[in-house]
Amino acid sequence: MRTTSTLKILINSFALLAILFSYSCKTGLQNGNTNSGWNQADLIISNIIVPKFQDRTFNVMDYGAKADAEFNNSEAFKKAIAACNESGGGKVLVPSGKYLTGPIHLKSNVNFHVEEGAEILFTKDKSAYLPMVHTSYEGMELMNYSPLIYAYGQKNIAVTGKGVFNGQANNENWWNWVGKDEYGYKEGMPKQTDEENLPRLRKMIADGVPIKDRKFGEGYLLRPTFFEPFECENILVQGVTFTNAPFWILHPIKSNNITIDGVTVRSHGPNNDGCDPEYSKNVHIKNSIFDTGDDCIAIKSGRNNDGRRVGIPSENIVIENCEMADGHGGVVMGSEISAGVRNVFVRNCRMDSPNLDRAIRIKTNTIRGGFVENIYVKDIIVGQVKEAVLKINTHYGIYDNQEGDYIPSIKNIFLENVTVENGGEYGILIKGREQDPVKNIVLKNVSIKTTKTPVKIENCEPIKFINTTINGQEF
Structure with a gap:
């Protein structure tokens, strides 16, 4: 009886979590208020x-x-x-x-x-x-x-x-x-x-x-x-x-x-790669150091037909109080992402190395497909990166023939209280798809002190900037 009762409580908690996520993504991300979203990060941790x-x-x-x-x-x-x-x-x-x-x-x-x-x-x-x-x-x-x-x-x-x-x-x-x-x-x-x-x-x-x-x-x-x-x-x-x-x-x-x-x-x-949760949920990564030959943390959900066959998104992932040094990306979603990723929270982390290519990265293409949604990033210090602070690429491909029929969906990406000394080549680099542009990107209290190209975007709805400066210019 006790086991059944506990199971019901857990089921109800995660049902509530799903409802609140939906609400926060429709309202909070659009108006810059992410408090309800961050409350869900704490709820995820408490339920693990x-x-x-x-x-x-x-x-x-x-x-x-x-x-x-x-x-x-x-x-x-x-x-x-x-x-x-x-x-x-x-x-x-x-x-x-x-x-x-x-x-x-x-x-x-x-x-x-x-x-x-x-x-x-x-x-x-x-x-x-x-x-x-x-x-x-x-x-x-x-x-x-x-x-x-x-x-x-x-x-x-x-x-x-x-x-x-x-x-x-x-x-x-x-x-x-x-x-x-x-x-x-x-x-x-x-x-x-x-x-x-x-x-x-x-x-x-x-x-x-x-x-x-x-x-x-x-x-x-x-x-x-x-x-x-x-x-x-x-x-x-x-x-x-x-x-x-x-x-x-x-x-x-x-x-x-x-x-x-x-x-x-x-x-x-x-x-x-340092840590690759795949088809996994309710993940808490904290107080850790990643100094790697590839992505520091890369959240995955299967490649191409295998990912679609399994069909289990990676979700409810909280990353906090970590350090990222060398690597292709600090926190990454993809490229094996065919079953999708959602509800990822990154807070109180430091990313800093001349050999760190990007801070936050999303990578897929129309063979991988998949979706990425509800990504919250807060209180991040970036010393330096080579290419970009935020990179979203739906044309990713290190092999030939990377074009297919599975248009990726990427939406609800929120960066808040992010301080960057050297943003490398680009502050924000986004390459979406005309059939389904990247949606609902919000930057709040973001400061990128130096970068060669502040913003370069293609097939992305207008980014909402709130109290954000790049190269000393307010956006």
């Missing part, structure tokens, strides 16, 4: 379930672990996690030291806790990441190498502590597969864009091949993600550091109730 664990500790040393950076601890970690799970949950403790391992598969009610001074070194032996698991690559589901830390269909899981997860990716391990000289690729080497790799996966999806038959893994060159909870609930990542990632770093997919708190991501390899 943060996992709690039994007061029991399972020390990996008791299961045969060795902290010598040479012994493979895969079996010891597996046994400790299984014992913790089977007993009803608790903490799997990794003491100070260096631990070599294969992939770590989390189970329900397990907090994998890595103490300060502990470093997990993921093996360079790619066979260790087999057998294949159900995972995703650039917004496309497939059977592939296991992510370095993986959970499938689990509930109440955590990775915590002050330790380091080192993927050991570099120009000789994983990165050279991308096929770029700066990542160790040399002419004649195989690469992920060869016909049997990414093009084969894209064709399978276009042809409607079932996921179980999209088999890659050994002999193919699609890199694994670092931390991937897949169809999980109640997830906590707290305090730890991730470095030297093969591919995307924090990738909750089809998951609910996600808290990322006090995490440091420093990884400069190809496609080293």
